[in-house]
Amino acid sequence: MKIAYYPGCTLKAHGKNFEESALCSLKELGIEVFEIPRWNCCGTVFSLAADDVIHHIAPLRNLIRAQEAGFNSVVTLCAMCYNTLKRSKSRFDENLDIREKIQRFMDEEKIQLNGSFKILHYLEFLRDEIKFENLTRQVVKPLKGLKVANYYGCLLVRPKEIGFDDMENPTIMDNLIDGLGAKAIDFPYKTECCGAYQTVDKPQVVILRTAQILKAAQERGADVVAVSCPLCAFNLDYRQKDVRQAEGDFKLIPVLYFTQLMAIALGCPETSLRFDLHEVDPRPILKEKGLI
Amino acid sequence: MRINLSQKKIRDSFVEKVQQLSGQNLLVCYQCGKCSAGCPAVAEMDILPNQVIRFAQLGLKEELLNCRAIWACASCLTCNVRCPKGIKIAEVMEAIRQILLRQRLDHVDINKIPPEKRKEFPAIALISNFRKFTS
Ligand code: SF4
Ligand code: SF4
Numbered sequence: 001m002k003i004a005y006y007p008g009c010t011l012k013a014h015g016k017n018f019e020e021s022a023l024c025s026l027k028e029l030g031i032e033v034f035e036i037p038r039w040n041c042c043g044t045v046f047s048l049a050a051d052d053v054i055h056h057i058a059p060l061r062n063l064i065r066a067q068e069a070g071f072n073s074v075v076t077l078c079a080m081c082y083n084t085l086k087r088s089k090s091r092f093d094e095n096l097d098i099r100e101k102i103q104r105f106m107d108e109e110k111i112q113l114n115g116s117f118k119i120l121h122y123l124e125f126l127r128d129e130i131k132f133e134n135l136t137r138q139v140v141k142p143l144k145g146l147k148v149a150n151y152y153g154c155l156l157v158r159p160k161e162i163g164f165d166d167m168e169n170p171t172i173m174d175n176l177i178d179g180l181g182a183k184a185i186d187f188p189y190k191t192e193c194c195g196a197y198q199t200v201d202k203p204q205v206v207i208l209r210t211a212q213i214l215k216a217a218q219e220r221g222a223d224v225v226a227v228s229c230p231l232c233a234f235n236l237d238y239r240q241k242d243v244r245q246a247e248g249d250f251k252l253i254p255v256l257y258f259t260q261l262m263a264i265a266l267g268c269p270e271t272s273l274r275f276d277l278h279e280v281d282p283r284p285i286l287k288e289k290g291l292i
Numbered sequence: 293m294r295i296n297l298s299q300k301k302i303r304d305s306f307v308e309k310v311q312q313l314s315g316q317n318l319l320v321c322y323q324c325g326k327c328s329a330g331c332p333a334v335a336e337m338d339i340l341p342n343q344v345i346r347f348a349q350l351g352l353k354e355e356l357l358n359c360r361a362i363w364a365c366a367s368c369l370t371c372n373v374r375c376p377k378g379i380k381i382a383e384v385m386e387a388i389r390q391i392l393l394r395q396r397l398d399h400v401d402i403n404k405i406p407p408e409k410r411k412e413f414p415a416i417a418l419i420s421n422f423r424k425f426t427s
Pocket of ligand 2: 327330331332333334341364365366367368369370371372381382385
């Protein structure tokens, strides 16, 4: 099987641990990855203003690049890219007026985007194309004894037309994690916003939310928190040092991408996990559980 | 809080503009408060999401253009998916921000973020913040 892959900006820098672990997991699963050529930033957020058309161009161009290369779907890892690509595509499909405007603007493009072109999140691809039971069969190092709180955040599950899972009680990551041999821990903050981009100009808000989310996960017994969004990862991991400063007795907890846990279970080398990019080092707990 | 109501305000082009930019019919809201009940940002807001909708219905332009609430909102969409009337509250927040941003009244100034901090942020944080808070 061969897939078209859209990385997005952050996965090439701060989120290298997300990309490298995902690519290694794909290799172990025998899937060939084609990174779409000349991809550009999706803009990170889907524009909520009804008259804003220009911001749909960037995400749509990426889809055209994939279609030009002969694919009718693209797989992405970042929850924010996923949301933006998918929503721009549905806005384009559903609103004739916007579609015509965009097509006129992009009249130098040699092809027109197919209505049936699909945007898939890696989690969705694993569940629907690979199937979790097949993935479990390929596990060489079950994540035995590791308790994982899966944090979904906002954009993977909301709004309804985007989510591939229940908006209030998503379970896709929990099912994946269980399939890897770890124990998924349910906790009440799994879809509560971490504060997202407020981290830049109102860090104090994100520090409070980080503390709240992580304490709830710890109270339920989690050893680590798993995420699918580089902005959630930054907030929940890097803001812990600020939480520590405010509350001296705050217990640090490692934050990992679900792909890093997959990579461990599938037998990828530690170099693909890029633990050097973490603020809170996941190695001690992983060593204690005999996983690295 | 003292609120002055007038027909003039309710019929003001501001109300029309908010409806246009958000794509929402404000009068559909019956003030159940569910949007505010689930909003994770209420602690940082001066007026709550349901009040933002109410104020917009009533054309309370100055109150809305000067409120903190629209900048505390992180577009998490919790309110949107829970509103029993299907109103997209996050889009209304965006509309009011846009009215200011389109006059180049930015909420964030990159120069005020210390350079060493700037380096720490991943691209996704900076780009989304500037998309939401600058013109
Ligand atoms: S949830 Fe909907 S109907 Fe209820 S107050 Fe909020 S906007 Fe109005
Ligand atoms: S989108 Fe904004 S107003 Fe709505 S729940 Fe989230 S933070 Fe609150």
